[in-house]
Amino acid sequence: MSARAPGHPPSRWSxxxxxxxxxxxxxxxxxxxxxxxxxxxxxxxxxPVSELxxxxxxxxxxxxxxxxxxxxxxxxxxxxxxxxxxxxLEIDPARVRVVAAPVGDAYVNALNGGQVxxxxxxxxxxWEKLRKAGAQARLMLVAAAAxxxxxxxxxxxxxxxRVTASGRTATYGELAAAAARLPVPKDVKLKDPGxxxxxxxxxxxxxxxxKVDGTAEFGLDVRLPGMLYATVAxxxxxxxxxxxxxxxxxxxxxGVRRVIASDTQAIVVADHFWxxxxxxxxxxxxxxxxxxxxxxxxxxxxxxxxAAKKPGLSALTSDxxxxxxxxxxxxxxxxxxxxxxEAVYELPMLAHATMExxxxxxxxxxxxxxxxxxxxxxxxxxxxxxxxxxxxxxxVDVHTTLLGGGFGRRLEVDFVPAAVIASKALGVxxxxxxxxxxxxTNDYFRPPALEAVRAGLDAQGRLSAWAxxxxxxxxxxxxxxxxxxxxxSVIEYVQNFxxxxxxxxxxxxxxEIGIDVxxxxxxxHGPNCFAVESSIDExxxxxxxxxxxxxRELLAGKPRHxxxxxxxxxRSQWGHPPAGHYQGIAFMExxxxxxxxxxxxxxxxxxxxxxxxxxxxxxxxxVNPRIIExxxxxxxxxxLSAALWGDITVRNGQVQQRNxxxxxxxxxxxxxxxxxxxxxxxxxxxxxxxxxVPPIAPAVCNxxxxxxxxxxxxxxxxxxxxx
Amino acid sequence: xxxxxxxxxxxxxxxxxxxxxLWVLRDHLGLTGTKYGCGMALCGACTVxxxxxxxxxxxxxxxxxxxxxxxxxxxxxxDRSHAVQRAWIExxxxxxxxxxxxxxxxxxxxxxxxxxxxxxxxxAALSGNLCRCGTYxxxxxxxxxxxxxxxxxxxx
Numbered sequence: 001m002s003a004r005a006p007g008h009p010p011s012r013w014s015x016x017x018x019x020x021x022x023x024x025x026x027x028x029x030x031x032x033x034x035x036x037x038x039x040x041x042x043x044x045x046x047x048p049v050s051e052l053x054x055x056x057x058x059x060x061x062x063x064x065x066x067x068x069x070x071x072x073x074x075x076x077x078x079x080x081x082x083x084x085x086x087x088x089l090e091i092d093p094a095r096v097r098v099v100a101a102p103v104g105d106a107y108v109n110a111l112n113g114g115q116v117x118x119x120x121x122x123x124x125x126x127w128e129k130l131r132k133a134g135a136q137a138r139l140m141l142v143a144a145a146a147x148x149x150x151x152x153x154x155x156x157x158x159x160x161x162r163v164t165a166s167g168r169t170a171t172y173g174e175l176a177a178a179a180a181r182l183p184v185p186k187d188v189k190l191k192d193p194g195x196x197x198x199x200x201x202x203x204x205x206x207x208x209x210x211k212v213d214g215t216a217e218f219g220l221d222v223r224l225p226g227m228l229y230a231t232v233a234x235x236x237x238x239x240x241x242x243x244x245x246x247x248x249x250x251x252x253x254x255g256v257r258r259v260i261a262s263d264t265q266a267i268v269v270a271d272h273f274w275x276x277x278x279x280x281x282x283x284x285x286x287x288x289x290x291x292x293x294x295x296x297x298x299x300x301x302x303x304x305x306x307a308a309k310k311p312g313l314s315a316l317t318s319d320x321x322x323x324x325x326x327x328x329x330x331x332x333x334x335x336x337x338x339x340x341x342e343a344v345y346e347l348p349m350l351a352h353a354t355m356e357x358x359x360x361x362x363x364x365x366x367x368x369x370x371x372x373x374x375x376x377x378x379x380x381x382x383x384x385x386x387x388x389x390x391x392x393x394x395x396v397d398v399h400t401t402l403l404g405g406g407f408g409r410r411l412e413v414d415f416v417p418a419a420v421i422a423s424k425a426l427g428v429x430x431x432x433x434x435x436x437x438x439x440x441t442n443d444y445f446r447p448p449a450l451e452a453v454r455a456g457l458d459a460q461g462r463l464s465a466w467a468x469x470x471x472x473x474x475x476x477x478x479x480x481x482x483x484x485x486x487x488x489s490v491i492e493y494v495q496n497f498x499x500x501x502x503x504x505x506x507x508x509x510x511x512e513i514g515i516d517v518x519x520x521x522x523x524x525h526g527p528n529c530f531a532v533e534s535s536i537d538e539x540x541x542x543x544x545x546x547x548x549x550x551x552r553e554l555l556a557g558k559p560r561h562x563x564x565x566x567x568x569x570x571r572s573q574w575g576h577p578p579a580g581h582y583q584g585i586a587f588m589e590x591x592x593x594x595x596x597x598x599x600x601x602x603x604x605x606x607x608x609x610x611x612x613x614x615x616x617x618x619x620x621x622x623v624n625p626r627i628i629e630x631x632x633x634x635x636x637x638x639x640l641s642a643a644l645w646g647d648i649t650v651r652n653g654q655v656q657q658r659n660x661x662x663x664x665x666x667x668x669x670x671x672x673x674x675x676x677x678x679x680x681x682x683x684x685x686x687x688x689x690x691x692x693v694p695p696i697a698p699a700v701c702n703x704x705x706x707x708x709x710x711x712x713x714x715x716x717x718x719x720x721x722x723x
Numbered sequence: 724x725x726x727x728x729x730x731x732x733x734x735x736x737x738x739x740x741x742x743x744x745l746w747v748l749r750d751h752l753g754l755t756g757t758k759y760g761c762g763m764a765l766c767g768a769c770t771v772x773x774x775x776x777x778x779x780x781x782x783x784x785x786x787x788x789x790x791x792x793x794x795x796x797x798x799x800x801x802d803r804s805h806a807v808q809r810a811w812i813e814x815x816x817x818x819x820x821x822x823x824x825x826x827x828x829x830x831x832x833x834x835x836x837x838x839x840x841x842x843x844x845x846x847a848a849l850s851g852n853l854c855r856c857g858t859y860x861x862x863x864x865x866x867x868x869x870x871x872x873x874x875x876x877x878x879x
Contacts, residue, residue: 074818074856204815211820212808214756214796218821221755229750254739272738274746355760355768355821355855404758404821405855436761626815630861634818637857660765660853669846671859 050176052137053184054106055085055130062161062173065097069107070126071117071376072100072207073406074634075689076627079205081126083623087198088134088190091161091172098206100400103378103393117376118411118519120591120687123623127685128190135188137179144178145170193621193682202626207402219374219401222361224429228257229273230422231433233266233280234442237653238515239290242266250279259283260425267418269426273433292514292653300448300513300650308344308450308471312509318487321495325504330454333465333503337456341542345453345534346714347527349648350446350520351663356404357439362419363429364389369396369420370429374403376410384413388420407638408519412444440663441655444518445648447473447490451531454505461543463554467505468494468531473517474510489519493528493694498561498589499536499554515650521638522693525590533586533698534713537705547702548574548585561587563679564594564616571677572598572614581611584702586695591687593619597636599699600672603707608722610640610672610700615692617676620683628688629676635692636674641665643697644723647716664718727788729754730798740786745769747785748795756796756824760853767852770825771795777832796824799831807831810869818856826852830866839870 049059057065066085072078078098086093101107103115110129111121138158145163146153148170156165161172193200210216235241245266247259255275260267266283270276316326334340361372362385369389375381378398386393403410415434422430434442449472456465472490477483487495491508520526540550548569555561565587568574577583580602587596600612615632622628645664649656657663701712704722717723726735729752738751743762748754748771757780760768764779771780772794799805803812807830817823826849833840833848840848845866854862 072819074820076818204812205817207820208812208815208817209803211817211823212811212827213800213803214754214824216820217755218758220759221749223753223755272742272746272750274739274742274750353855355758355766355819355853357759403819405819407855433759436763630815630818630858633860634857637859638855641855659763660761661763665853665855666857666859667850667853668859668862669850671857671863674860 048177050180052140052176052180053133054104055101055133056089056137058172058176060173060177062171063097064091064095064161064172065099067101068098069101069115070109070122071374071400071403071406071410073117073374073376073403073410075122075631076205076624077117077122078207079203080123080623080627081130082206083198083203084126084130085134087196088131089138090158093198093203093206095161096206103382103398107378114377115379116411117406118408120689120691122689123685124592124687131190132188135190136184139185139188140179140182141172141175143182144175147178148175200622200625203624205627217401218356218404219359219361219372220356220404220433222372222401222431224361224363227361227429227431228269228271228422228426229276229433230267230269230418230430231273231276231280231435232418232438233268233283233285234438235264235287235290237287237289237292238295238650238655239292239653240287241290243286243288245286246284249284250282253279253282258422258426260422265418267422267432269422269430277435289653292650295514295653296651297649303513304448304450304471304511307509307511308452308469310509312469312471312507315487315491315495315506315508318495320487321506322497325497328465328501328503330465330467330503330505334454334456334467337464338459339457339542341453341455341457341535341539343453343535343538343713345451345531347449347451347530348646348715349448349517350642350646351440351443351648351657352405352407352409352520353440353660353663353665354403354405354407354409357436358409358415358434359432360416360419361429361431362423364420364424367391367395369423370399371396371416371420372399372401373416374401374406374410375413376403376406376408377413381413381416384416385420388417389424407521408523409443411519414442436660437658440658443648444516446520446526447475447517448513449490449527451527453531453535455535455539457539457543461545463499463501463539465503466497466499466501466535467507468528469507469509470528471509471511473512473515475517475519475523477510478516490524491528492524493590494532496589497532498587499551500556501554522635522690525588525690525694526639526642526697529586529588529590529694530697530715533588533695534701534711537584537698537702538711546575551585551587560618560681561589561594564596564618567677567679568596568598568614568616571616571675572600574598582703582707584699584704584706586699586702588691588695590694591691592684593617593686593688593691595691595695597695597699599696599703601700601703601707603722606722608644608700608704608717612673612675613696613699614675615677616679617691618679618681619686619688619691620681621685622678623685625678628678631688632676632692633674635690636696637666637671639693639696640672640700643700643715643717645716645718647719725785725789727790728792730794736785738785740784742785744771744780744783744785744788744793748780754795754797758821758824760822760825765853766822767825767829768822770828770852772828772832775832775835777829796828799827805831806872807834807865807869809872810865814861814865814868816858816861816865818858822852822854823858826854826862830862830869833866834870834873838873840866
């Protein structure tokens with residue numbers, strides 16, 4: 001990511017900018033204006049608790065509570081972020097009790113421009129900030145101890161939650177009240193990596209115990225006194241609207257309290273979810289089909305193919321394209337190439353399919369609303385709830401629950417207003433639960449894309465030109481329809497095309513398809529990496545070179561990149577798979593990490609089987625290697641599900657996949673063996689939540705080519721009869 | 724009024740007989756450890772034990788459990804001391820954690836009938852439990868580890 005001078009307007013609408021603009025588009029709300037509300041969550045009654053800073057509270061009983069301002073959706077922020085504070089605070093992270101932060105200025109993710117969990121940058125954003133917060137708190141505790149002991153601060157030592165000096169000792173709990181009244185030190189020296197005792201070492205996750213006994217509270221588990229349950233009837237066709245509704249039969253059913261209809265949905269409120277769910281079936285709704293009544297996949301594809309005939313807008317004017325890529329001339333390079341290559345890679349729509357379907361609980365009372373929701377965007381959830389309740393954002397308290405998966409789906413807030421509307425109408429708390437079918441058919445899908453690569457080799461078989469032309473609907477245009485900037489988050493990955501090439505091109509043709517699309521885990525990196533790594537493999541073949549050696553040649557002079565490739569080759573025994581097994585490799589430079597994956601596959605009775613995935617990453621300084629390994633396994637499972645079967649299709653405006661029987665995802669018996677290796681590195685921490693996802697599709701398809709001689713240029717692989 | 728045994732205690736509940744056990748547990752009885760994922764017995768998030776055998780509670784009507792014994796995630800131990808829970812903690816299996824109650828209930832049932840399962844037997848017993856975070860490799864390891872703890876007699 002390129003640095004940007006203060007005040008310089010963003011040159012494109014990336015995911016990290018979208019919130020500012022969506023909030024503006026939504027009625028002039030500016031994010032982050034509300035003041036930090038006091039932390040919620042239980043404390044020991046009667047025991048004073050002192051706030052050392054926005055993230056840290058220490059009780060006189062020595063309890064340590066940390067407010068985590070990123071959403072825990074499995075990626076481990078409820079462990080990794082407290083570890084950053086604990087390192088400088090000199091405490092055992094196992095002592096920390098984690099609560100979700102409220103909406104507040106202090107909690108804005110500077111890299112995203114809002115209180116947002118996304119873009120795999122929770123640790124990169126927190127890296128300096130939270131270590132500094134931990135160090136400041138430690139210095140304040142030391143200063144308080146120095147006063148108490150009557151010694152200079154330099155005579156005091158902080159370790160394991162207490163301060164000692166010349167034989168005297170006081171716990172942080174004993175010092176916290178006095179420390180909280182002291183000035184916050186401005187200049188603090190942080191530890192050098194060599195001094196780390198917590199960061200970089202495997203630590204148990206702090207949230208695991210609650211996730212093995214059913215006590216972890218997800219949005220779906222929120223229970224409030226007097227709470228009612230609701231579900232919604234949504235348009236069967238995307239974009240459909242209610243023309244007329246007869247709710248008499250539904251309202252007469254046992255337990256049903258109210259049916260509230262708008263032009264886009266009917267909310268059925270009952271004493272229990274199952275009553276609401278049954279009553280929904282008793283509604284008689286006439287739906288106006290809307291603009292997508294005739295829409296199907298063939299029409300979507302035809303639109304994209306037609307649009308792809310236009311050259312699109314060049315993204316090379318953007319500041320975000322790495323400077324070395326701008327020097328050449330793609331057309332000239334292609335015309336002078338000794339060998340030319342062209343291929344179109346095609347990506348389908350995908351659903352996020354979090355395990356926990358969308359849900360939200362609201363409690364509107366007079367001029368206040370409590371919102372309980374698993375969200376990746378606290379301030380946007382607050383703003384939309386306020387709008388639905390007729391309140392100001394500051395009158396809405398957002399209580400973030402654990403997320404039963406996010407993957408970008410919970411960057412959206414479409415499931416929030418119904419709970420607020422129903423709670424306001426009935427005067428009691430209401431939990432709205434979408435069914436799996438609602439969730440899958442009303443997703444903001446990963447946009448479909450055509451990714452056309454043209455490339456050339458010189459007489460020595462070296463890459464002399466490489467150009468990508470993406471045709472796809474825009475995600476960011478949803479948040480700012482007036483945006484004319486060619487750079488869009490559907491081509492974001494290629495701005496850092498890692499390979500040396502004299503003549504580089506990158507064009508984008510925006511073509512809408514009538515369906516709202518959204519950010520899905522790894523966003524552009526998935527489709528773009530498929531096009532890059534598939535084409536590089538094809539070009540290696542055209543050059544008559546080994547795919548790994550070809551990549552190595554293109555990354556010459558980049559030692560970190562080469563080391564990742566070298567280790568991937570070594571650990572996968574590249575070139576020497578077991579008999580009947582075949583290998584394919586893919587590389588990615590993204591989220592300020594470097595990653596290589598080698599897939600080892602076989603074809604059994606005409607079906608692809610992925611046996612083993614070797615994954616090597618250099619993600620800079622690690623915080624918790626145990627979580628990094630989990631996240632890489634996670635990314636590969638998520639990416640492999642999509643590569644093998646992921647395909648959302650539309651017929652007559654209706655999404656055809658409604659549940660996991662039609663939207664197949666990887667199961668335990670289909671999971672390959674993982675061999676993960678983290679390269680020791682001292683660079684700044686890179687992102688990890690999405691990094692494992694993109695390379696697996698091209699790695700597997702490249703292995704499939706090695707096995708069968710068949711190039712799979714469109715996903716999913718199942719559409720080719722191989723999975 | 725339906726009556727059944729829930730986690731070792733007699734339980735009476737007033738709900739329509741066609742109400743799936745999942746929603747009886749969650750909404751009527753406040754046991755929210757059992758999760759809703761698909762409503763069609765496709766994902767396993769709602770797995771509980773009926774007379775000791777794993778079942779998907781999202782399709783099991785209340786009328787079908789009359790007089791029967793049900794165990795949920797809340798009932799396998801009072802203090803996370805079951806070997807499967809201890810193995811899950813030791814290996815840090817969960818990520819988002821939403822599917823894990825169902826995974827654990829399937830694993831507990833497997834180890835009761837097969838104290839030393841092979842990889843293939845673990846795959847067969849748990850392939851009905853989806854996990855979108857991709858904790859599968861750790862689940863396999865943790866089931867083996869739980870089997871070890873049980874064999875050593877250190878599990879409950």
